[in-house]
Amino acid sequence: MPKMTFVKQDGSRVECEAPLGLSVLEIAHRNSIDLEGACEGSLACSTCHVVIDPEWYDVLAEATEDEEDMLDLAFGLTHTSRLGCQIKMTEELDGLVVSLPSATRNMQVDK
Numbered sequence: 001m002p003k004m005t006f007v008k009q010d011g012s013r014v015e016c017e018a019p020l021g022l023s024v025l026e027i028a029h030r031n032s033i034d035l036e037g038a039c040e041g042s043l044a045c046s047t048c049h050v051v052i053d054p055e056w057y058d059v060l061a062e063a064t065e066d067e068e069d070m071l072d073l074a075f076g077l078t079h080t081s082r083l084g085c086q087i088k089m090t091e092e093l094d095g096l097v098v099s100l101p102s103a104t105r106n107m108q109v110d111k
Contacts, residue, residue: 004024004094004098021088022089023089024050024087025037045073050100050101051078051081074101075102081101084098
């Protein structure tokens, strides 16, 4: 089974099994990783914002315009930022490394 690594805010690394077809958000939730996902993966928020390790960024499919629009709302946006709900695990992503940002912005709560 493919694996992926989450780098937490404190720099610690958590390697997880990453079943094919699940999103990074779903994998995080299955492994008690603190990745919010307020809209439950419906592409209506930016709380599942992750920073992709640069060596993996070009392996991912390009972000859609809708994802780019939501990313504009993310806290701490970087040039390798993506939404975890939009990255589906594939064989090609075995070994994927993503970092959790230092904070998130939930527009439903942070008004």
